[in-house]
Amino acid sequence: MVLSQDAKRAREALVEALRGLGKEPPARLDLRGIPFSGEWGLASSVCLQLSRDGAAEEPVPEGLSKKEARKLVEARSRERAQALAEQVAHRLRERGLFSNVQAVNGYVNMYFDTADVARRLLRDVCESGESYGRGEPKTGSVMIEYGQLNTHKEGHVGHLRNISLGDALARIMAFDGYDVVRATYIGDIGAHVIKWLWGYTKWHDGEGPDDDVGGWLQRIYVEANRAIQENPEYEREYRELFARWDRRDPEVVALWERTRKLSLDYLHRLFEELGVEFDAWFYESECEEPGKRVVQELLEKGIAEVDEGAPVVRIDEKLGLKKETYRTALLQRSDGTSLYFTKELALTRAKFDQYHVDRSLNVVDVRQSLYFQQVFKVLELLGYEQAARSAHVPYEYVTLATGPMSSRSGATVNLDEFARDMYERAISTVSEKNPEMPEEQRLAIARDVSIGSMKFGMLDRDNTKLLVFDREEALDFDGFSAPYVQYAHARACRILEKAPEIRWDELHTGEVSPVEVNLLEAIGGLPEAVERAAREYKPLHVVNYVYNLARVFNDFYRESPVLRAEEELRNYRLALVYATKVTLENGLRLLGIAAPEVM
RNA sequence: GUUCCCGUAGCUCAAUCGGAUAGAGCGCUGGCCUCCGGAGCCAGAGGCUGUGGGUUCGAGUCCCGCCGGGAACGCCA
Numbered sequence: 001m002v003l004s005q006d007a008k009r010a011r012e013a014l015v016e017a018l019r020g021l022g023k024e025p026p027a028r029l030d031l032r033g034i035p036f037s038g039e040w041g042l043a044s045s046v047c048l049q050l051s052r053d054g055a056a057e058e059p060v061p062e063g064l065s066k067k068e069a070r071k072l073v074e075a076r077s078r079e080r081a082q083a084l085a086e087q088v089a090h091r092l093r094e095r096g097l098f099s100n101v102q103a104v105n106g107y108v109n110m111y112f113d114t115a116d117v118a119r120r121l122l123r124d125v126c127e128s129g130e131s132y133g134r135g136e137p138k139t140g141s142v143m144i145e146y147g148q149l150n151t152h153k154e155g156h157v158g159h160l161r162n163i164s165l166g167d168a169l170a171r172i173m174a175f176d177g178y179d180v181v182r183a184t185y186i187g188d189i190g191a192h193v194i195k196w197l198w199g200y201t202k203w204h205d206g207e208g209p210d211d212d213v214g215g216w217l218q219r220i221y222v223e224a225n226r227a228i229q230e231n232p233e234y235e236r237e238y239r240e241l242f243a244r245w246d247r248r249d250p251e252v253v254a255l256w257e258r259t260r261k262l263s264l265d266y267l268h269r270l271f272e273e274l275g276v277e278f279d280a281w282f283y284e285s286e287c288e289e290p291g292k293r294v295v296q297e298l299l300e301k302g303i304a305e306v307d308e309g310a311p312v313v314r315i316d317e318k319l320g321l322k323k324e325t326y327r328t329a330l331l332q333r334s335d336g337t338s339l340y341f342t343k344e345l346a347l348t349r350a351k352f353d354q355y356h357v358d359r360s361l362n363v364v365d366v367r368q369s370l371y372f373q374q375v376f377k378v379l380e381l382l383g384y385e386q387a388a389r390s391a392h393v394p395y396e397y398v399t400l401a402t403g404p405m406s407s408r409s410g411a412t413v414n415l416d417e418f419a420r421d422m423y424e425r426a427i428s429t430v431s432e433k434n435p436e437m438p439e440e441q442r443l444a445i446a447r448d449v450s451i452g453s454m455k456f457g458m459l460d461r462d463n464t465k466l467l468v469f470d471r472e473e474a475l476d477f478d479g480f481s482a483p484y485v486q487y488a489h490a491r492a493c494r495i496l497e498k499a500p501e502i503r504w505d506e507l508h509t510g511e512v513s514p515v516e517v518n519l520l521e522a523i524g525g526l527p528e529a530v531e532r533a534a535r536e537y538k539p540l541h542v543v544n545y546v547y548n549l550a551r552v553f554n555d556f557y558r559e560s561p562v563l564r565a566e567e568e569l570r571n572y573r574l575a576l577v578y579a580t581k582v583t584l585e586n587g588l589r590l591l592g593i594a595a596p597e598v599m
Numbered sequence: 600g601u602u603c604c605c606g607u608a609g610c611u612c613a614a615u616c617g618g619a620u621a622g623a624g625c626g627c628u629g630g631c632c633u634c635c636g637g638a639g640c641c642a643g644a645g646g647c648u649g650u651g652g653g654u655u656c657g658a659g660u661c662c663c664g665c666c667g668g669g670a671a672c673g674c675c676a
Contacts, residue, residue: 028616030616030618032615032618033615034619035619035620036619036620043618043619045618045619045657048618048619048656048657049618049656049657050656051656051657052655052656070656073656074656074657075656076656077656077657078656078657080656081656104619105618105619106618106619106656106657107618107619150676187676190675190676191675191676192676307673308673308674309674310673310674312673323601323602324600324601324602324672325601325602327601327602327672327673328672328673329673330673330674332674333674334674335674337674339674339675339676340675340676366603366604366670366671367670367671368671368676369602369603369604369670369671370602370603370671370672371671371676394603394604396604396605396669396670397670399669429638430638432638433636433637433638449638460611460612460613460624461611461612461613462605462612462613464604464605465604465605465612466604466605466668466669466670468611470611473611473625476624476625477638478624478625478638478639479623479624479625479638480611480612480613480623480624480625481624481638483638484624484638484639486638487636487638487639488639490636490638491635491636491639494635494636495635498635499635528615532615540613541615544613544614544623547613547623547624548623551623554639554640555640557635557639557640558639558640558641561634561635562635563635564634564635577635598636599636599638
């Protein structure tokens with residue numbers, strides 16, 4: 001990567017200059033872009049860091065208030081930092097590595113030959129193409145689990161945040177060089193399923209789903225759940241059905257299999273429409289028995305013990321922790337039936353034993369934090385060192401203005417319904433902008449825009465922030481949104497379409513204007529954004545990145561005419577446009593968002 | 600009771616390992632289509648970063664207290 005090469009060069013030169021002045025540079029040398037300059041370069045605050053040296057020799061006069069004394073110390077530090085920065089700048093200038101070096105406010109600003117960096121960066125992007133931004137291959141495989149939906153229920157916008165985050169994280173980490181295995185875990189058995197089966201048998205026997213499979217599943221579930229809650233007789237019938245399931249009554253199993261299949265087809269369609277694919281599908285129903293075996297093993301090894309008839313692991317006690325940290329994990333019910341925890345043990349172990357992944361990342365909402373800490377800790381106690389490297393990737397959940405979503409009560413926003421609203425809104429906008437366009441093309445663009453908007457709306461805030469779903473806001477295609485970025489991409493495509501071939505071997509940049517510097521800087525930032533997003537498990541960094549790139553490109557678009565420029569300048573600007581297009585496309589792809597060429 | 604998360608412009612959110620002048624969108628006011636596509640752009644108004652201490656040359660960012668909101672904590676998933 002061009003910019004990291006330059007950063008390395010700057011870092012080495014700085015270290016040498018500082019040592020030459022008898023100053024030992026800190027291990028982590030600060031290096032960042034220069035703000036407000038409109039020129040290409042890197043800045044370091046290292047002299048400010050070192051400016052405390054010698055502070056002790058200058059006593060603060062008596063009689064000053066704390067605040068005044070502090071101000072004095074700060075002023076002196078600034079002076080010392082500036083003096084040092086000037087010395088460093090002088091030495092760096094003598095080396096002649098940079099086109100310019102300045103000492104400002106205690107910072108050392110190192111400027112590069114912009115034209116040279118521009119040529120190298122643009123060629124790099126051109127040569128790398130869809131690989132531009134990719135990180136070095138990393139050792140060790142990582143399984144990312146997300147999209148844990150239930151059968152016999154609908155998918156709703158709460159799931160959308162999970163799917164969007166998980167899918168983007170998987171794409172980003174794979175792009176950053178990790179060997180990623182995408183996994184999902186479907187809740188195809190449990191109380192909710194039996195309740196559904198009861199309600200179906202009771203009031204909907206023989207019924208099939210209408211076009212709206214999710215809605216149909218959901219209605220039956222909500223109805224059954226409410227009835228069972230309100231009527232003890234129904235409660236008894238439901239328990240009875242549960243017992244028949246436990247006995248594997250053929251009739252119940254057959255109904256379960258049939259409706260499970262129907263649910264899974266629906267879930268496959270949901271994922272497909274969102275452009276999400278998995279390498280591994282796990283099912284709760286398949287983890288029940290293996291889970292109980294893990295519990296047995298934990299008991300035999302003395303990790304778990306029986307308390308009030310149920311197997312538990314007193315994790316804090318086992319680890320000798322005084323403070324409540326992991327607390328006590330309940331592994332299984334006292335009647336021997338499995339809990340979510342039981343199955344999670346088998347699931348996680350399967351990831352390590354059968355898929356041989358080195359760590360597991362579970363994208364699940366923040367309310368499960370303690371739970372996952374317990375799961376991983378228990379497996380660690382069982383000897384799985386992979387569990388120590390594994391992590392829960394938490395995010396705050398999606399609520400409605402009226403309160404939390406609840407699939408039990410039916411207070412949800414159906415995913416199909418939301419997608420349809422978005423799609424229709426997109427169709428009307430596309431048609432308005434492109435009345436002459438063939439319908440097929442309009443629909444394809446509307447699809448890219450609506451799906452992209454849905455995902456963008458789920459990714460555009462930090463994982464730690466609650467998301468209050470607002471339909472009107474979601475349907476807005478202006479401003480900080482997927483279409484804004486997609487539109488910049490389409491604009492770039494439009495220019496390239498009308499332009500002659502770019503002559504990459506004759507890139508003469510001439511003078512590089514401030515907007516062009518900003519654009520180059522933005523283009524050059526993709527690898528860092530990817531790396532950071534992967535490291536912090538935050539696709540938001542890529543969202544911010546592509547938006548900024550689009551915004552800077554729009555500045556360029558306004559100020560730097562491309563097609564009308566004279567030949568040499570046009571060639572260079574075309575290269576800039578091409579690099580922007582490639583970079584936007586790569587960034588959007590990492591978010592699972594399509595980049596249409598026309599819109 | 601223990602623990603975790605959040606609090607930044609009217610609203611929704613950004614802000615790199617702590618770094619120079621805290622930025623966007625929406626909304627509001629006023630402009631820009633003889634000009635590569637106006638899903639765009641420009642200008643303006645709008646801030647004691649909840650609050651009080653502390654650490655630091657430097658704090659929206661780290662530490663402690665308080666206030667406000669949310670969440671988790673043994674037979675739910």
